[in-house]
Amino acid sequence: MPIGERAVRISVEGGTLEGVLEIPEGARAIVLFAHGSGSSRHSPRNRLVASALREVGLGTLLTDLLTPDEGTADAVTAHLRFDLALLGARLLAVTDWVLRDHDTRGLRIGYFGASTGAAAALIAAAERPAVGAIVSRGGRPDLAGDALARVRAPTLLIVGERDHTVLALNRDALRALQTEKELAIVPGATHLFEEPGTLVAVALLARAWFVRYLAGTGE
Numbered sequence: 702m703p704i705g706e707r708a709v710r711i712s713v714e715g716g717t718l719e720g721v722l723e724i725p726e727g728a729r730a731i732v733l734f735a736h737g738s739g740s741s742r743h744s745p746r747n748r749l750v751a752s753a754l755r756e757v758g759l760g761t762l763l764t765d766l767l768t769p770d771e772g773t774a775d776a777v778t779a780h781l782r783f784d785l786a787l788l789g790a791r792l793l794a795v796t797d798w799v800l801r802d803h804d805t806r807g808l809r810i811g812y813f814g815a816s817t818g819a820a821a822a823l824i825a826a827a828e829r830p831a832v833g834a835i836v837s838r839g840g841r842p843d844l845a846g847d848a849l850a851r852v853r854a855p856t857l858l859i860v861g862e863r864d865h866t867v868l869a870l871n872r873d874a875l876r877a878l879q880t881e882k883e884l885a886i887v888p889g890a891t892h893l894f895e896e897p898g899t900l901v902a903v904a905l906l907a908r909a910w911f912v913r914y915l916a917g918t919g920e
Contacts, residue, residue, distance in 0.1 A: 704760075704804050711764065713794045715771070720764030720795070722804065723755060730809035730833065730915035731760035731799060735792050735825075737782060737817030737841070746893070746900055747815060750838070753904035757912055760808060762799065766791040766821065782817055785844050789824030796829055809833045809915045812854075813907060819858075820844035827851035834914035836907040839867060839892050842874035849874060855881040857910040859903050861890030883910075 704724040711718040720742055724731065732754055734747050742763040751761040765772060766788050767781055775781040782788075792812070799805045811834040814822030819840025826832040827848040835856040842849065842858060856878055860868045868886065875884050885906050890899035 707804070709762070709764070709798075709802075711795055711798045713768070713791055716768030718764050718766065718768060718791065718795065720762055722760070722762045723751070724760040724804060724808075725755050725758050728758050728760040728808060730811060730911070731762060731805055732811045732813050732911055732915075733792065733795055733799065734761065734763045735766060735788070735812060735814040735818030735822045736763075737788070737815055737819065737821065744815070746838075746903075747813070749900055750813060750904045750907055753908050754911060757908055757916070759811075759908075759911055759915065760805065762795070762805070764795050766795075766818070783844075785817065785820050785824060785846075788817065788821035789828075789848075792821050792825040793828060796825060796832070811835065811911050811915045813838070813911075814840055817841050817844060823852050823856070824848045826854050834911055836910050837871075838903050838907070839864060839894065841867070841870060842878075843870040845874070849877040850879050852878060853880050855910070855914045857883050857885060857906065859885045859887060859906055861892060861894060861899065862886050862888050863890060864892040867892060 707722045709720045812822035815838045819837035823845035832854045894900040
């Protein structure tokens with residue numbers, strides 16, 4: 702049965718992560734969102750993407766990768782958002798929770814990562830071969846380092862045409878990936894995809910990728 706908007710709390714070393722779970726009727730897969738660079742589960746950009754995924758029957762879990770106390774500290778120091786070992790480990794903990802929870806176990810798993818969250822998604826996927834697909838939005842996949850070569854999940858990197866530095870970093874990361882991969886460049890978009898229509902373009906690209914590799918059917 703569908704899950705409305707269920708608040709979840711996931712215990713990790715150091716505290717508790719908070720998130721929002723939604724599962725449409727008949728879902729066969731779920732996408733875990735990894736936020737980065739000071740964002741959170743309340744990110745309007747990722748909530749828009751999550752809504753587009755649920756429209757085609759994909760479950761979504763938007764979680765913070767930092768505990769509330771860590772988030773408060775990071776808002777001042779900005780140091781934890783670049784602790785990729787920590788963020789990757791937290792995403793693994795969330796993944797393990799999904800594999801156990803009565804509402805989500807048995808669902809195929811995908812990752813959607815933004816900014817440094819994209820690197821966390823790639824690091825976690827390198828440790829979990831069962832992850833079925835990854836999408837990065839304006840991400841920093843280069844920060845995943847050696848993990849890139851160990852990722853087996855089909856990976857889509859989405860970057861704005863005018864996000865020049867990040868685009869160059871994504872092109873480098875694309876070459877390092879040894880799996881099915883694609884770089885999608887959104888015309889006219891800058892890093893935050895604030896230009897009219899650009900975020901919708903991201904949502905449609907992500908949705909098509911996850912439908913293809915997680916749901917096993919085309920739109």
